[in-house]
Amino acid sequence: MSIEKSVAADEYHSKDFDWEDLRRDIESDPSFSFHLSPFLQSSSPSSDSQAWSHFHSRHSTGKFFKERRYLLKEFPDLLSCDDYSKVLEVGCGNGSTVLPILRAKEKTSVYACDCSVEALERAMQNIADADIENVIYRYHQFCCDFSVAQFPKWLACDLCRTKRVEKSLPYYTCIKYEVNESEGTLTSSPPNKDGRCCLGGVDFLTLIFTLSAVSPERMMTAVRECFSVLKPGGLLLFRDYGLYDMTMLRFEPEKRVGFRHYMRADGTLSYFFDLVCARDLFVGVGFIELELEYCCVKSVNRRKGKSMRRVWVHGKFQKPS
Structure with missing residues (x-):
């Protein structure tokens, strides 16, 4: 479900500007007032797997995405983890998140899911082309929309989910x-x-630019499902669009489908998180907050000579032991 374009690794998780300064600029600018007004619609539309299947079909070459090489720098736990750890990537798209993990950790197994069969086909091809040693034994993918369905029982059975082990x-x-x-x-x-x-759950779960594609009314259920398949002490690693990100401000009024919630022309959805919202979602289902902050990056469009302020929310949450 991911559609974020990666930039150089050293630009990530930095503080090029202060988010509070950005907030004051946006909230004092009348041209952005429609982003801030209450939204009266009772429920937002659901972005189903069909919209994402069409999206991945249109971008079948995979060039829309770049391998997220910054991932291991921002989440060093993935590098320092024990041998034979298990990682679940939710919303794997074309494999841009799982590739750096498979390259760096020769004994780590990665399980990846997406709601789009087309995305999984592209991920399998990209990983095969990467020529990573023993990858056929360490990479396993399956189709699943975690916002409307449970993860398969072979990942974590009912007994493991309820700690009856x-x-x-x-x-x-x-x-x-x-x-x-x-x-x-x-x-x-x-x-x-x-x-x-079953596998007994996973040690890590990565949720990278995925939750924003889920309708807000289903987010808590989706996060609770992630919690259920993590082993006690396991980590959930989160990164997604932040409030007042440049992408949000580019949406026109008619694209607004809910509070901080927008629909793109292709039918896919995007939500923009603040820290309070993210904290309520993860802590609300039982996670312990270890890290949660805005990642504020200033990038420059050299062709147009414009400076753009990007905002992402970075979080690390732990399932209690």
Whole structure:
């Protein structure tokens, strides 16, 4: 679901300007007043997978995206993680986020999902073209819209999601519980010969320019689903569009479909977060906030000679141990 263009890694997560200064400039400019006014529509439209499928079909060459090489610099936990860690990338698009992880960590397994089959096909091709060692054994993708459906049970079964895991067994070994109603007893047995019925969850979950494509009324459900498949102590790494980003200010009034919520000409949606909104979403489902701040980057369009102020929200959240 990601549509953000990457820039040089050293420009990311910087403080080229103060967000409060930007806020004052925007809120004092009458030409931007329609962005700030209340929105009376009761519910915003849903951006379904079809719109994103059309988007990825139009950009089938993959040149619209660049590999997010800044990712490991902004989230160094991905570099310092234990061998054989498991990462889930939600809304993988054409693979621009998973590629730097696969390159840097030879023993890390990456699971990636997207609501668009076309995006997954492009991601698989890009990763195959990257010629990364043993990638066929470390990269696994599947189609899923996490805002309307659960992640598959093989990723984390119901027992793992509710922490009903036998402590004497390895973390990935979950127990199948069965109730004998006639005898009123609860028995347990391993579901397979090796005792495994699922992966037991993941160590990291990356949510990079994905949540903004989800309708606001479904965001809390989507974040709760992310929480459920993380192992205790696992990290969710978040980056998305921030309030008063240049992209938001370019939208015309008729493109506004909700509060801080806009629809592009192709039918895909984009929401713009402030820190309070992001905090409420993640802390509200049980995450612990470790990092949350605006990333303010000033970029220059040399051809037009214009300076542009970009705003993203950067966050790191942990599932309690």
